[in-house]
Amino acid sequence: MKIFKGITVSPGLVNGLACLYADEAEGNVAHYSISDEQVPNEILRLKQGFDKTRGTMQEMVKIASDTFDKKAEEIFNVHMAMLNDPGLLNKISKLVEEKKVNAEHAISDVIEQYINIYKTKQGHFQELAHDFADLRNRLIASFTGLSGHFECPEGEKHPVIVVAKRLTPYMVLNIPRENVLAFVTKEGGYTTHATILAQSLGVPMVFGIEIDGNFQCTDNLIVDGFTGRVISCPDEQTQKHYDEKIEKYNKRRQTCALKAHIPPKTKTDLRVKLKLNISVPEELEAIKDFNHDGIGLLRTEFLFLERENPPTEQEQYDMYKYVLEKAAGPNGGKPVTVRLLDVGADKLPLFFNLPPQVNPDLEMKGARAVEAFHGVYLAQAKALLRAAVHSRGGDLRVLYPMVSDMTDLATFRKLFSAAKKELRKEKVKFKANIPDGIMIETPAAAIMSDVLLKEAHFANIGSNDLLQYTLAASRGHPLVEKRYHILHPALIKLIEMAVKAGKMHNKEICLCGEIGSFEEFYPLFLKIGLRSFSVAALKFPHLKCDLMHMRVPKGAQGATLLKKAYAAKTKEAMDRLFRKSFK
Template identity: 30%
Template sequence: MMKGIAASPGIAIGKAFVLPHWEWEPADVPIDVADLAYELERLSEGVKTARRELENIRREMAEVLGEAESTIFDAHLAILEDPVFLNEIQELICRGAKKAEAAVKEAVDKFVAMFDLLDDEYMKERALDVKDVGTRLLRSLLGVRDEALPPKDRPYILVGRELTPSQLAHLDTGRLLGIVTQLGGVHSHVAIVARALNIPYVFGLESDQLESVETGDWIVVDGDEGVVVVRPDADVIERYRQRKMSKEDHFRKLMSVARLPSVTRDGHAVRIEANISSFRELDDALRFGASGVGLLRSEFLYMNRSYFPDEEEQTRVYRLIAEKLAGRPLVIRTLDIGGDKQLDYFPLPKEENPSLGYRAIRIMLDRTDLFKTQLRAILRANAYGDIRILYPMVATVDDVRRANRLLDECRLELEREGEEFDPDVRVGVMIELPAAAVIADLLAKEVDFFSIGTNDLVQYVLAVDRMNEQIAHLYDPYHPAVLRLLKLTADGAKKAGIPVSVCGEMAGDPLALPIWYAIGIEGLSMSVRSLLPVKHRLRESRREGAELLFEKLCAAVSSEQVRSLLLEWAWSQQVGEGGAYGAAR
C-alpha cells in the first residue's frame, strides 16, 4: 500500500499503463555567430508549431469539457506568447550563443525554479504549466513525437512521473479509470480536469514506489484517502469493489431526489442552488437538481493566465453559463481577489494581514476600469438569461452606492453604443463582514437581495484564521454569536422585503437546516457535492417546531450545546412526525 495525496475523489480498480517519461538534456556546444539568425528563425517556427498544436488541443478539449474549461489552454498559449519568456530565450540564443532548444530548456528551468520558490501553493503549481509549454516547444524544435499512448481497446489506470494537461488532452478519457503520479498538485490543471471528469487521482508518491509498477499490473486507486495499492490480492480487490459498489448504491439513492422539488414534508420550500468555480461544474449541478447557480466565483476567468480577460471573453463565458441554465438564476460574484487569492499578473502590495486588507470590492472600487469591464460583460450576458450581481466584502452603505453608480454608468454607455444588453439586473450584497450583518437593515434598502457568506463571516466574528492549524479548531459556524448575526441579517432583509440566501459551507451542512427554516432563509447555495445530501435531508424533515428550537439555540452558551440540540432535532425528524419540537408548538 502506498500513501499519496488525494486530488480527485473516487475508487478505481484496473490495470496500469505506465507513461514513459521524456526528458532532454542539451549538449553544451556553443554555436557560431553566423548561425544566430538561423536559430532565432527556428525558435519562431517552433513557437508557431506549438501554438497551432495548443489551439487544436483547446478546440478538442472544448468539445469534451466545454468552452469555459478549455481556457486552461489559454494559459498555456499566454505562456508561449509571453514577451518576458520569449525574450529570455532570445537573449540566451544571442548572448549565450546557444541553439534554440538549449535556450528553451535553460529558460524553462529558470522560470520553473522561480515558481518553486513561491510560498503560495497555487502559484507553485503553475510551474507545471511552464514545463508543459516548454516540453511542447522542445518537441517542436527537435521533431520528437509524443509519447506512446495507452491502448484504445481497454480501460486503464495511468501511472507516471507527472501528467501534463497537454498529455491528458491526448488520452481517451472515456477509458481512463484513474491517475497516479509522483508530481502534481491539488490545484493543478490535471487535478481540475480529473475532478471535472470524476476520475480518481492520487499524486505525491515516491519515485521508487512508482518504479515498481509495470504496465499490466493490477492497481487500486483510492482518491478519497490518497491510497494506491499495487498488485493487490483478491481480498483487497473485493474489499475495494464492495466499497465502490456501496458508494454507488448510496449515490443512486441520493439521485432519486434530484428531479424532485426541494420541499419539506410539511410543504416548506427552500431553493437548493450550486456554488461553482468553473463551467464544467455546471453539468453536475444541473444533473443533481440545482435550481440555479447561487454563487459563480468569477475568479476562475482571471486565474491561470497572464492578463485580464477582456469584456468580450467575459460576456461569452457568462452567456454560455446563463444559456445552459435555461432561465434558472445565475448569481455572479464580482471579482474577489486579494487575501489568499492572488493574480501573478496583478501584484498587490504585501500586507501583514491580507484577510483584513486590500481585497474584493475595495480593489474594484479603486480599479474602476476592471470593475466596469466585468459589469458591462454581465449586463450584456443578461440578455440571454436571468443574471444577478453580487458584491463581496461590503462593509458600508457607501460601498454599495459607489458600485451601483458604476453599474448605472455601464448601462448608459452600453445604451449609447447600441450594444445588446438587459439593464434589469438584480443587485445583491454578500453579508460576510460583521459590520454588514449589523447594518443589514440599512444595506437592505440599497439592494435586491442578500447572500450570507458564512465562511468569512464566521472567521471575522470569531477572529479565527481557519487556515492556521494552531487555532483552526476555534473556527465554529455553530457559535451562538454567529447564530445571532444570522438572525439579525435575516430580520434586516425581511424588514425591507428582500430575499436572503446562504452561500457558505454552512449551507451544505444538513445539520443546519432547522436554523434556515427558523430565520426565513429562502435559498441555500452550496458545493455541487452537497446538493443531493442536503436535498435528501430537507425532503425528509419538517419545518414545524424550528422557531422553538432556534430560541433554544440562541440561548445556548456553547457550540457544543448548539450541536447537541441540532442533533436531537435531527433524530426527532427520523423517529416521529416532528418529534418533541413539532409537538411543542
C-alpha cells in the first residue's frame, strides 16, 4: 500500500481501477535542421498546421457548446484567441527562418518560452502555463496525427480513475463522462480551464501527485477528494474503512440534496455558522445557491500580486463593492470579512521592492508591513471604508493579519483612523464603524487572546500558520506532514485557549484554516466550543451534509475524546482516534 498526498480541487470519495492517460503529442516532437531552400516550404507547413489546429478547435468549441455550459465554450474560445494571435505565428516563423529548424521544433521552443514565463507567476497567470502547454500539444498533433489515449483498454470500456501528468480541456472533452470516476494528476491548479471543465463532471480531482513510476494500469486506487489522499493498492483494513466511508458518503449525498435549503446545523439541531473562504471573485458565482452564513475570509492578495504598481483606491473600492453586493445574497444581511493584504514569502507584491530577507516567513508580516508600506495599506483601508456603505444590511468586517499583541492591533487601528481622517478631508462618504477582528495565527496571539479580545470585535483562527509557528516546521513540506499530525495536540490547546477567551468576552471565534476541511475533526471542534467555521467553497456542501449527521459529544464521551486527543503520542494514534470518532 502507498499513500500519496496531493491538493484537492474537486471533492468526493471513489474506489476503482487506475488507467493511465498519455498525450502522445507531448512526447513526440520531431527536431531536425533544414536548408535555406527548405525554409519557404517549412513556413507553409507551419501555416497549414495552424489552419488544421484552428479547424480542430472550432470543432471543440461546438462540442463544448453542445455538451457543457457556456463557460466551457468560452474556455475553447480563449485557446482560439491564443492561436490567432499573430505574434505567436510570427515568432515561430522567425525561429524557422533564423535557426533553420523544422516547424514542430520551432513550435515547441517558442511555446516553451511562454510556459516558462507563466510558471514563475502566481495565481491565474501561473495557470495560463497549462493553456499554452495544451496549445503546443494541439499544434504538434496537427503534424503527427497523434493524440491522447488510454494506455489500457479498460479506460475505453469501463469507469476508471484517470491518472495523467496533467489534465487538459481536450482530455475532458474526449473522455466519455460515464468512463470517469476521478482525475489524479501531477500538474494542475484551482482555476485552470481543465479544472473548471472537470469540476462540472462532479467527480473527485486531486493534483500534485507524482505519477511517474508510482502507478500502473488496473492498480486498485482510492481517491479521497476531501483530504487530497490517493491510496494505491490499499491493505485490508484501509479497504474496509473506505468501503464503509464511501457507502456512508453516497447515502448522505442523497439525503443532503433534499435538505440543501436549510441552514447548517447538527443532527441534534445545534446551529453552526458555516461560512466561506474566497480567494478570487470568480468563486462567488459557485456559491450563489449555497445557504451559507457569509464570507468568513475574503483574501485580498489577488488585487496586489503580479502587478508592477499597487491597485488604486478606486480600483479596490469597485472590487470590494462588487464582492459585497454579490456575496450578501438575494436578501442581503450576510457578513463579509475582508482580510487586509497579508504578505509573505509566497505572496509578496512585486512593487514592494524588498531587499533580501534572512527569513521571509518571519520578517515583513502583519503590522510591520503596514508601517513599511503605509501608503499601500492606507489606500486599501480607505477603499474598504467607502465600500462598507454598500453592505446591504450585512456587515463589512475587516480582519487584521498576523496580530501577536496589543501593539500590532493599535498599528492597524491607527491606519484606519488615518484613513477616516483623509476621507473626511476629501468629503467622501464612508461607514465609520466597521467591526474589526484579528487573525490568531501565532502562539503569542492564542496565549494573549483573552487580552486581545477585550478590544477586537471577533477573531479568526488561521490554523495553517498557527501550526507552522507552533511546531517551527514549514507547512506543506513532505517531511513535516509525515511527522506531525495536522491537528497536533499543541494546536488543539491553543485553539481551546482562543475559544475560552471568546466565550469570556462574548466574541465570535471562527476557524478558517485547512483543518476545518476535515469532517472527522468536527466532533472535537464542537466539544471545545467552536461554533463558527469558514471553509473553501468546494468543501462547503459536504461539510454541511456531514454536520447534519453529526452529534455533539457530551459529558463523559466528549471529555474522553478531548483527553485522548491530548494523550495521543504519535501521528498514527491521532489518525486512529479521529477515524474512530467519526464513524
